[in-house]
Amino acid sequence: MQALIDVILPVFIVIGFGYLAAWRGLFSESAVDGLMRFAQNFAIPCLLFRAISQLDLGQNFEFRLLFSFYAGAVTGFIAGFIGARLIFRRPWPDCVAIGFCGLFSNSLLLGLPITERAFGPEALEPNFAIVALHAPFCYALGLTVMELVKAEGAGIGAKVKSILSAIFQNALVIGISLGLVVNLTGLPLPGVFTDALDLVIRAALPAALFGLGGVLMRYKPEGDMATIAMICAISLVLHPAVTFGLGTMLGLSTGQLRSAVVTASMAPGVNSYLFANMYGVAKRVAASSVLIATALSIGTIWVWLHLLP
DSSP states (O other): OHHIIIIIHHHHHHHHHHHHHHHTTSSOHHHHHHHHHHIIIIIHHHHHHHHHHHOOHHHHSOHHHHHHHHHHHHHHHHHHHHHHHHTTOOOHHHHHHHHHHHHOBOIIIIIHHHHHHHHOGGGGHHHHHHHHHHHHHHHHHHHHHHHHHHOOOTTHHHHHHHHHHHHTTSHHHHHHHHHHHHHHHTOOOOHHHHHHHHHHHHHHHHHHHHHHHHHHTTOOOOSOHHHHHHHHHIIIIIHHHHHHHHHHHTTOOHHHHHHHHHHHTSOBOHHHHHHHHHHTSSHHHHHHHHHHHHHHHHHHHHHHHHHOO
16 A cells, blocks of 8 residues: 555656646646647657666666567557457457557656656666667557558558658657667767756656646547457556566566566557557547556556565
């Protein structure tokens, strides 16, 4: 119970304040969009740049860590995809979007603050290794499968190339890439520059959590509750369970196991809805899953924290 009070609730209270402020009209939709734009396009890229530039790549970009997490993520994708088709008889494109909800956990806006509050800032290095590959890996998998099931023939390659190009122009990916350049080259950064970065970084997670609450207020749970329940079970139980089992079997260190499982136990990220919206399929399911799984994760994260060493 203490973990619930000390670690989880403060994070969700900030999200709740954002939700309440948007719901009561105290924070307009344009203000929420502006805050999220600041957080996702500026503050969090600065956070990732700073973290990756100082990361011990040899220690943290380790196969066992990444395999444990991403094998769990792919298992979630496959389970969502097959479940949507065989159980709920959804069209193939819907199945891909639903599988993507089981694939894309909220590693950034929830995974980082929960891990930091539970285990301290020094515990975040394995998280950053996972986050560095998260968006490129998940989008590459989701886009590839979606294009295969849509089978539109000529022009598919150009379409995928265009979308992947947009991904790698994303501010988060740019921040990660620049951090890798600094890390690998040993380029010294002026103290005045890093001090300015640190000022922006301190605002990153609080702004992102408050803005996330405002974004979630727009998602109204509507219908398809059985499908949504399946997505919640995959995201909150199956993905972390597979990661926990593989991480234990492969002998991850305590810190690596904590980061991998906590990140895997997060609800689907907002990108799950953005992916569904990109193709115009299963949008209601994706939006409702993000909202409902985020609320349910208050309890499931608490359970996973108790199971971890």
